[in-house]
Structures are given as structure tokens and as C-alpha cells.
Amino acid sequence: MGxxxxxxxxxxRLRDALKDDQEFMNQESALPLWVxxxxxxxxxxxxxxxxxxRWYASQALAAGATEEQLVEAIELLYKFAGRPAAATAAAAFDAGG
Structure with a gap:
């Protein structure tokens, strides 16, 4: 159980909020799913x-993002949030779990 x-x-209340979040994240809107x-x-x-x-990166790739786009998103993250955030984002490349 997650x-x-x-x-x-x-x-x-949390169940409903989490369900709403999931529905929003899984539907096309002004932003494509991969974005x-x-x-x-x-x-x-x-x-x-x-x-x-790691999970959101895998979902972005499954929705059509390229690895190049993933890397650029991490580069942008680094520019605005710094090294610790970029180090956490590197988990996107850890297929082990």
C-alpha cells in the first residue's frame, strides 16, 4: 500500500484531494501531460x-518527453533551485527504484 x-x-478529505490531483495530472489541458x-x-x-x-520523470517519458527534454528540465531546475534540487532530480535516471 502506497x-x-x-x-x-x-x-x-485527503482521498478526494488526492483523487482530484491525480485526475488533473492525467488529463490533457493547456499543458501536455509530459510537460x-x-x-x-x-x-x-x-x-x-x-x-x-523519479516517478514523475518516468511518467513524463511515458507521455512523450525525450531524455533530452528531461535533462533540460533538470538544467533549468539547477539554474533556479541549485545543486541540491538537481542532485535530487538525478534520481530520474535511477532505474533501480
């Missing part, structure tokens, strides 16, 4: 959440 399942089982996921990867990196960074 963290979101644990919270959803304990709070209807949304690259942005989420950057935000999780700033928050020092390597597992989330």
Missing part, C-alpha cells in the same frame, strides 16, 4: 523527494 492509499484510507510531469518532477526535486522525482 502513502496515498494509507492517507486515503484514513481521511475522506506537467516534468514540472512535477522539478517540484518534487525542490522538496527533496527523489522517489516522486
Amino acid at each position: 502513502w496515498n492509499d494509507e492517507l486515503s484510507a484514513r481521511s475522506a 506537467k510531469n516534468l514540472m512535477a518532477m522539478q517540484l518534487d526535486s525542490v522538496a527533496n523527494h527523489p522517489a516522486g522525482s
Whole structure:
């Protein structure tokens, strides 16, 4: 059971909020899915959440982002959030988990 399942089982408000987040992230809008996921990867990196960074990077690639775009998103992250965030984003390339 993942963290979101644990919270959803304990709070209807959190369950609904997490469901809304998931629906937003999984639908095309003004931003293509791959862009949304690259942005989420950057935000999780700033928050020092390597597992989330890795997951969003994989979702971006699955939605059509290229590795070159992933690298550029990390370069942009580095310019605005610094070395610690870029180091967390490097988890995007860790296929091990």
C-alpha cells in the first residue's frame, strides 16, 4: 500500500484531494501531460523527494518527453533551485527504484 492509499484510507478529505490531483495530472489541458510531469518532477526535486522525482520523470517519458527534454528540465531546475534540487532530480535516471 502506497502513502496515498494509507492517507486515503484514513481521511475522506485527503482521498478526494488526492483523487482530484491525480485526475488533473492525467488529463490533457493547456499543458501536455509530459510537460506537467516534468514540472512535477522539478517540484518534487525542490522538496527533496527523489522517489516522486523519479516517478514523475518516468511518467513524463511515458507521455512523450525525450531524455533530452528531461535533462533540460533538470538544467533549468539547477539554474533556479541549485545543486541540491538537481542532485535530487538525478534520481530520474535511477532505474533501480
